[in-house]
Amino acid sequence: MEPKVIIGAFAAVMALGSVAVFVYYFFLDREQDNLSNLIQTGRGQGVASETRRRLRGDASGEELERLKLETKSQVKKKGKISLEEKFFQAGIYSPEEKSEFTRMRVLIPCLTTPAGLFVGSFLGADFAIIGAVVFLLVGLQAPYTLLDRRIKLRNQDILFYLPLVIEQIAIGVSSSLDIGPCIARVVSMADERDSHNVVTELLRHAQYHVRSGAALEDALSEIGIKSGHTELKHAFMSLSQVAKHGGEITRQLQELADAVANQRETQIEAKIKKLELEATGPVALVFLGFLVILLIGFGIQVKDAFG
Structure with missing residues (x-):
């Protein structure tokens, strides 16, 4: 088979793949039912009652084992995140x-495709098509890479x-205030000083849900899950449980703050150690270049001496 035919077939496959990616990202609805939709439609309650009924009538335990296996398989599968959820996690609200x-x-794809065509044209007409297709795929992926970053x-x-x-x-709770007024005070102080950070912004969104009629514990749990951050989700769920059941939690909040701070320090130390490992390659490359320069100089002197 001639090289031109192979290159043409490869370019056609890449073009079809790029069209499929374009259709998938721009025209297909990839939104998934979240927890709030499940609760609002009432489907979750029906599924739970049906499961309890089947477990009561299962004397052999086979239904329980089947549910265990099904739950394990669902836990192993990582759910896809919709674009709206990524917007929320990235702080894109408006x-x-x-x-x-x-x-x-x-x-971006409109700019990268001509660039790939121009770069590939230096290697030939066939490579120009391949370059255009490859740069088109890069342009389609680039916005999502920037969003993930x-x-x-x-x-x-x-x-x-x-x-x-x-x-x-915790300071507000120690002053005999409830969780709701404490959160409202923290958000209002950030509004007055125009010093909002990412956490106070999320607390403000929780307040928006409360003003819309949702309970404070439901709003905190929903915002914590949508944030996609494990530590913040656990912190907001702890606050939601306290808002629901009450109790003295000054010490628990202090321990939670210390745990998050310690985890951040651990991550920073891990990054520092990782930087040391990443610096090994460039240092070795510089040393190798210096050694090559010395050997070249020594070789030139030997050649001149025996030449």
């Missing part, structure tokens, strides 16, 4: 910011500010 991301999804940076900010906000709430 319609203008979402429209800007949509424009970027269209603009923004989510990662925001998670680092959450880990930094979460102990501070918990300390503020």
Whole structure:
């Protein structure tokens, strides 16, 4: 088979793949039912009652074992995150910011495709098509890569500010205030000073849910789950349980703040050690280059001496 035929077939496959990716990202609805939708529709209650009925009538225990295996398989599968959930995790709330991301999804492929065509044209007409297809795929993926990077940076900010906000709430609780007024006071102080951080922004969203008629514990749990941050989810769920059941939690909040701060210190120490390992390669490369320069100089001197 001629090389041109192989290159043409490869380019056709890449083009079809890029079209499929384009259709998947731009035209298919990938939103999934979340916990709030499940509760609102009442399907969760029906499933739970049906499961309890089957377990009562199962004397052999086969139904219980089947449910265990099914639960394990569901836990192993990582659920896909919808684009709206990624927007929330990245701190993109306004319609203008979402429209800007949509424009970027269209603009970047339109810029990278001609660039790939131009770069591939230096290697030939066949490689120009391949370059255009490859750069098109890169352009389609680039906005999501930038969005994931923004989510990662925001998670680092959450880990930094979460102990501070918990300390503020703990001070309010120690003054005989409930969780709700403490959260409202923290948010109002951030509004007055124009010093909102990522955690106070999420608390403000929880207040929006409360003003819409939701209970405080449900709002905190929902925001904690949607944030996608494990430590913040656990902290908000702890606050929601206290808001629901009450009790003295000053010491528990202090321990929670200390645990989050210690975990952040552990992650920073791990990053420092990782930087040391990453620096080994460049240092070895510099040493190898220096050694090559010495050997070249020594070789030139030997050649001149015997030449």
